[in-house]
Each structure stands twice: as structure tokens, then as C-alpha cells.
Amino acid sequence: MKKLFTSESVTEGHPDKLCDQISDGILDAVLAQDPDARCAIECCAAYNRMMIMGEVSTTARVKYKKVARDVMARIGYTFGNFRADNCRITLALHRQSPDIAMGVDSSLENRSGGEMGDLIGAGDQGMMFGYACNETEELMPLSCHLANRMAKRLADVRKCGLLPYLRPDGKTQVTVEYDDRTPVRVDAVVVSAQHGENVNQDMLRRDVKKYVIDAVIPAGLLDGDTKYYINPTGRFEIGGPEGDSGLTGRKIIVDTYGGRCAHGGGAFSGKDPTKVDRSSAYMARYVCKNIVAAGLADEAELQVAYAIGVSKPVSVYVNTHGTGKLSDGDISDIVVREFDLRPYSVIETLGLRRPIYSQTAAYGHFGKPGLPWERTDRAADLKKYLL
Numbered sequence: 001m002k003k004l005f006t007s008e009s010v011t012e013g014h015p016d017k018l019c020d021q022i023s024d025g026i027l028d029a030v031l032a033q034d035p036d037a038r039c040a041i042e043c044c045a046a047y048n049r050m051m052i053m054g055e056v057s058t059t060a061r062v063k064y065k066k067v068a069r070d071v072m073a074r075i076g077y078t079f080g081n082f083r084a085d086n087c088r089i090t091l092a093l094h095r096q097s098p099d100i101a102m103g104v105d106s107s108l109e110n111r112s113g114g115e116m117g118d119l120i121g122a123g124d125q126g127m128m129f130g131y132a133c134n135e136t137e138e139l140m141p142l143s144c145h146l147a148n149r150m151a152k153r154l155a156d157v158r159k160c161g162l163l164p165y166l167r168p169d170g171k172t173q174v175t176v177e178y179d180d181r182t183p184v185r186v187d188a189v190v191v192s193a194q195h196g197e198n199v200n201q202d203m204l205r206r207d208v209k210k211y212v213i214d215a216v217i218p219a220g221l222l223d224g225d226t227k228y229y230i231n232p233t234g235r236f237e238i239g240g241p242e243g244d245s246g247l248t249g250r251k252i253i254v255d256t257y258g259g260r261c262a263h264g265g266g267a268f269s270g271k272d273p274t275k276v277d278r279s280s281a282y283m284a285r286y287v288c289k290n291i292v293a294a295g296l297a298d299e300a301e302l303q304v305a306y307a308i309g310v311s312k313p314v315s316v317y318v319n320t321h322g323t324g325k326l327s328d329g330d331i332s333d334i335v336v337r338e339f340d341l342r343p344y345s346v347i348e349t350l351g352l353r354r355p356i357y358s359q360t361a362a363y364g365h366f367g368k369p370g371l372p373w374e375r376t377d378r379a380a381d382l383k384k385y386l387l
Helices: 013-034 062-075 098-105 143-160 201-216 276-292 327-340 343-350 379-386
Strands: 001-010 039-045 049-057 086-096 126-133 168-180 182-195 227-230 300-304 315-319
Touching: 001 143, 001 182, 013 049, 013 062, 013 098, 013 379, 049 062, 062 343, 126 276, 143 182, 143 201, 168 276, 182 201, 182 327, 201 227, 276 300, 276 327, 276 379, 315 327
Parallel strands: 049 086, 182 227
Antiparallel strands: 001 168, 039 049, 126 300, 168 182, 300 315
């Protein structure tokens, strides 16, 4: 059965992604000095102003404004009204609420004589999702993988000077055609790339097609019926926060799986690992990736839910979308048996008290080599359940 699925991505210069990177840049700077810090840092930007706000409980001494300006300069905001050297930055930071800290510092179970894994409680209630599928080597959905790679390529060709007239802001979108569950071709590609003044649009479209689209999407997935929409409005000169306001945590589908699975609603960037919005979503990805790598399913979606101040999840749910070699209920039982999903154990398993988060704040948090939740080191253990 033929069907189409679409995912989008954005460049590191997109106003929301800029704010994500500043939030995670500050988080990394704090964790580098104080691994036990509590952070929930958000950033908003518009025209030539920025506010850095939220909660920070730490012994670290960080120059927040300098971190923000360094991120802006690295991305390429050194021109126009929104520049690293002239942006007006306001700070509105305070310590974590003691009411929240009380439940994180000692979980409900720990106060009743729990185990080591019960030391801390979840920093909030909520449900988090993880996902993996066997469409790509990275075990990511193909549409999401290609959209992220094209967005990254837009930045690369700008920074290396291949297409020097490009500017930091941009968006990509890829529509993949499936035959049942198998991706067979790319049906449509959308690229909107910010550019300098006096750029010939025909030249831009030719360059983006040659150096971005064709450089990323395998030729075997493109055909004569593939549709291309490159800067379809005709111009994209005003971009970044000068053209549209930015806010941390507003690109949660770009950050995850391109809309392929459910999302609990919580954002990631700027949050330390005691926030299960972030750490549990990473652990859920780790679990799903190992399930698929072990061959227990071709596709796996995991939901884990928590109550604030409680260490043990209130529910664990697996959906293999009909691809499981065992029942979804049996795989759920395996997850509970094989993986410790309590926040303290998640942090220890994945080594999350380190300054590793800036690399996640653009082009997706998943499918990148080297990140601890991308390991498949449990796959061999899980294969025993297929015997």
C-alpha cells in the first residue's frame, strides 16, 4: 500500500534553534564546573534583544551573556540588527523552587528506606517517548534523517564558503513514499534558505539542488516525479530573530523523530538530567534502539510515565506497530526486567552529568554517533528472548 510521510528540520540559525543552543551552551558551562547543578534555562530572542531566564541552582560561576554571544557568533550572527556584538541581553535567573527540589533531592521511596536507585525522584510528572526503526543505519525514520542532514548541509556549505551568499536561517522538509513499511523513494523536497541581498534566485535554486539536496539524498531515492520547492516564496533575506522571534523548546518534533511517533510535550534544551522530560526521553531512545538492534521488532515506540518526586515510573508501554517478534506486552515486561528506568539509574547508566548537551541542540537529539543513548550495547543481552 502506497503512503507518504513528511518530516521537517531547521538550521542552527533558525531563531528557535538559536535559543536552544544558547540554553544548552549555558547548561554545559554550568555542568563543566558543577555536575550536580539544577538548571532549567530558557532563552527568547526578537529583533535585537534577548532574555535568558529560568532556574539555576549551582556553585558554578558562568558568564551567561558571554556564552550567548559566543553561540551567536559561532552560528554566524555577525551582521544585521541581530548581532553577537550588539544584541541587548537581559538576565532573569533564580534558584530552583524548594518545593520541586524537595522531591528531587530525596524520592518518595528513598524517604521510606529505598535502594540506591531511589535516591532522587522525578523532577516533574509527565510521559516521555522513545522510538527506533530499521529504516536507516542510525535506526531513525528516513524522512527525519534526511531532513536533518540537509539542514546541517545548508550550514556546512555556508560556513566552508561553497555558497557564501547563504545566511544562518533555514528550513528543510522531506516527504518519503512507502510501499507498506518500506521506503521506496522521495516524493517531495522543500528547502527555504536565508540569503544575502542581490542574490539571483535561479542561481540559488540550482546551487541548493546540486550542493545540498543531491549531496544528501541518495540518487536512487530521487526520480523524475520528485517535486522540489526551493525558496518557494521567492526571497528569504530577512531571517533569524530579526525576522521572527525565537524561543527555547519550540522545535520538539525536529528534536526527536520528525513526527513519526508520539511526543509527551516536554522540551529538552536547557534542562539538567534530573528533569525526566530530557533524561527519560534519552533513556527511552536507548531502550528502543536496543530492542530494534536485537531484532525483537523492526519498529519500537516506548512510553514511560512518572509522578513528581517518585523514582519508579508509574507506567511502561511498548508499541511495535505490529512488527514485534514477541507481543507488545511481553516486550514491555522485558523492558521493565532489563532496564532500570528510575531517574538516578538513568543518569548513571547514560552518564548524563557531563557537558554533552550543546551537540544535541541542533539537527536532532537522536541518530548522532557518540551520544550515550545511541549505544546498542544491550542488544546481545536482549537476543536471548528470541530463543
